Amino acid sequence: MTYTFGLDTFGDRNADADGKPLSHAQTIRNVAEEGVFAEQAGVDFFGIGEHHTEYFPMPAGDVVLAAIAARTERIRLGSAVTVLSSDDPVRVYQRYATLNAISGGRAEVILGRGSSIESFPLFGYDLADYEELFEEKATLFAELVKGGPVTWTGKTRAPLIGQDVVPHTESGPFPVWIGVGGNPQSVIRAARLGFSLALAIIGGPPARFAAYSQLFQRALEKFGHPPLPVMVHSPGHVAATDEQAKAEFWPRWRDIITLVAPERGFAIPTEESFDAETGPDGALYVGSPETVAQKIATNLRVLGASRFDLKYGMPGLTHEQLMTNIELYGGQVIPRVRDLLS
Amino acid sequence: MQPSRLAVLGAGHVGPVIARLAIKAGYPVAIATSGDPESLALITELMIPGAQPRWARDAVAEADIVVLALPLHRLGEIDPGLLNGKLVADAMNYWPAAEGVIEAFSRGGSSEIVARRLAGSTVVKALNHIGYHELEDRARPAGAPDRRAAAVAGDDHAAVATIARLVDGIGYDPVRLESLRAGRAIEPGGPVFGAVLPLDEFERAVRVGARSLA
Numbered sequence: 333m334t335y336t337f338g339l340d341t342f343g344d345r346n347a348d349a350d351g352k353p354l355s356h357a358q359t360i361r362n363v364a365e366e367g368v369f370a371e372q373a374g375v376d377f378f379g380i381g382e383h384h385t386e387y388f389p390m391p392a393g394d395v396v397l398a399a400i401a402a403r404t405e406r407i408r409l410g411s412a413v414t415v416l417s418s419d420d421p422v423r424v425y426q427r428y429a430t431l432n433a434i435s436g437g438r439a440e441v442i443l444g445r446g447s448s449i450e451s452f453p454l455f456g457y458d459l460a461d462y463e464e465l466f467e468e469k470a471t472l473f474a475e476l477v478k479g480g481p482v483t484w485t486g487k488t489r490a491p492l493i494g495q496d497v498v499p500h501t502e503s504g505p506f507p508v509w510i511g512v513g514g515n516p517q518s519v520i521r522a523a524r525l526g527f528s529l530a531l532a533i534i535g536g537p538p539a540r541f542a543a544y545s546q547l548f549q550r551a552l553e554k555f556g557h558p559p560l561p562v563m564v565h566s567p568g569h570v571a572a573t574d575e576q577a578k579a580e581f582w583p584r585w586r587d588i589i590t591l592v593a594p595e596r597g598f599a600i601p602t603e604e605s606f607d608a609e610t611g612p613d614g615a616l617y618v619g620s621p622e623t624v625a626q627k628i629a630t631n632l633r634v635l636g637a638s639r640f641d642l643k644y645g646m647p648g649l650t651h652e653q654l655m656t657n658i659e660l661y662g663g664q665v666i667p668r669v670r671d672l673l674s
Numbered sequence: 675m676q677p678s679r680l681a682v683l684g685a686g687h688v689g690p691v692i693a694r695l696a697i698k699a700g701y702p703v704a705i706a707t708s709g710d711p712e713s714l715a716l717i718t719e720l721m722i723p724g725a726q727p728r729w730a731r732d733a734v735a736e737a738d739i740v741v742l743a744l745p746l747h748r749l750g751e752i753d754p755g756l757l758n759g760k761l762v763a764d765a766m767n768y769w770p771a772a773e774g775v776i777e778a779f780s781r782g783g784s785s786e787i788v789a790r791r792l793a794g795s796t797v798v799k800a801l802n803h804i805g806y807h808e809l810e811d812r813a814r815p816a817g818a819p820d821r822r823a824a825a826v827a828g829d830d831h832a833a834v835a836t837i838a839r840l841v842d843g844i845g846y847d848p849v850r851l852e853s854l855r856a857g858r859a860i861e862p863g864g865p866v867f868g869a870v871l872p873l874d875e876f877e878r879a880v881r882v883g884a885r886s887l888a
Binding site for chain 1: 806
């Protein structure tokens with residue numbers, strides 16, 4: 333199996349060494365630097381997740397990806413994730429097809445929602461319509477990425493009749509994934525549309541997602557599609573030692589989860605729960621390169637996955653800490669995981 | 675006595691978890707969505723082994739307990755007549771911060787409103803306040819030192835007792851709240867929503883929550 337390794341960011345707002353938040357603008361410039369550095373460090377993919385908050389000021393990640401594309405040659409670039417339900421599938425296709433052109437065919441898209449919902453009121457959508465919006469728009473998106481004139485009618489946007497949507501791609505469809513958090517019907521939908529599966533695992537034992545991976549492959553067979561890759565996306569932080577990584581990450585993790593817990597139904601983290609999540613059976617990849625590499629290798633095997641994306645950073649970490657994380661991930665973690673899996 | 679038969683309505687995040695736990699506890703379980711059971715065949719085979727995928731109408735007709743595990747805004751798609759005479763465990767939440775505002779649920783406890791809509795059913799509020807991942811991870815057999823508590827709220831004592839047995843069976847110490855109204859203490863924004871607490875801490879937190887509602 334060919335394995336690929338990515339880094340994802342939500343544009344987590346940086347702090348300086350004294351803990352003072354940097355501006356949104358500086359954070360965005362830092363993300364561009366981090367993307368360029370990821371290629372130099374040996375990372376295969378760099379993803380930017382759409383968010384619209386004060387602490388994740390990253391609503392237009394595709395613009396940042398274009399800046400990274402202009403300064404890199406090899407690294408693949410994509411969304412992680414695009415909140416398709418509150419966007420126009422035609423525009424999403426056009427932006428990423430443009431990124432694909434600029435980057436010479438390196439664009440990817442991960443569709444989903446994450447657990448963030450702030451784009452719905454911002455763009456005038458009703459969360460109660462989430463399911464219908466996603467179903468219709470994902471179906472249209474599947475038509476758009478095939479290329480050629482598109483005919484589509486639905487309730488959530490204007491119909492298209494034999495519409496040529498530009499720009500055309502040079503070498504066929506770019507990769508599209510659907511991010512899934514735990515709803516088996518979303519797995520079935522990804523298979524039906526012929527998209528790859530991204531398992532967003534942000535809490536609890538990753539092994540429980542093995543059934544989703546099996547469900548995906550069986551559903552692909554049922555719908556007559558060839559096998560497609562499965563990705564694991566999980567948060568983490570790599571530093572020189574386990575102690576240092578945990579000491580840097582824990583207060584930032586605690587603060588952000590405590591902040592978003594009321595609207596996302598997360599439990600407030602404790603040092604005990606953090607230890608469990610960073611341990612061998614937890615969902616967080618926080619530690620030394622060896623610790624993180626062992627955990628990634630184990631879970632890729634258990635989950636039948638060929639791609640791992642580390643969601644690096646957290647609001648309040650410094651740009652320097654993130655650059656060290658990227659250097660260790662690309663230079664030590666990825667080669668070690670490849671060794672372990674070969 | 676035959677174990678109660680469960681119909682779980684909803685196969686999203688929550689339904690399959692409750693179905694798996696109930697099967698493990700020895701309950702016969704049917705699961706249904708708004709559509710064809712054929713579309714659930716793979717999901718049940720791989721993720722809920724032992725559960726029967728059914729049309730909702732058939733699953734409910736044969737069930738002693740109906741578990742509502744669908745998004746609250748889709749409740750209107752269920753014909754209340756279908757649930758007449760049934761014991762209904764409402765595991766749904768009205769959670770505007772996460773799922774949007776639903777005008778009809780914006781005042782009062784959500785299960786009280788569900789109970790008014792399902793006037794021919796006996797409604798108990800349960801299995802709504804622990805996250806779906808944790809519900810499975812934190813389940814423990816009776817007597818385990820790290821067992822956690824889960825609330826069962828309702829106006830009908832026999833119905834509450836039946837659902838308390840279910841909650842106990844799937845791995846939690848049941849805490850009975852004396853009315854559906856008291857169940858407001860376990861709703862989103864309340865003191866135990868999303869928290870997974872041992873019995874003593876849970877009872878303390880719920881009492882504090884109930885006082886703030888009074």
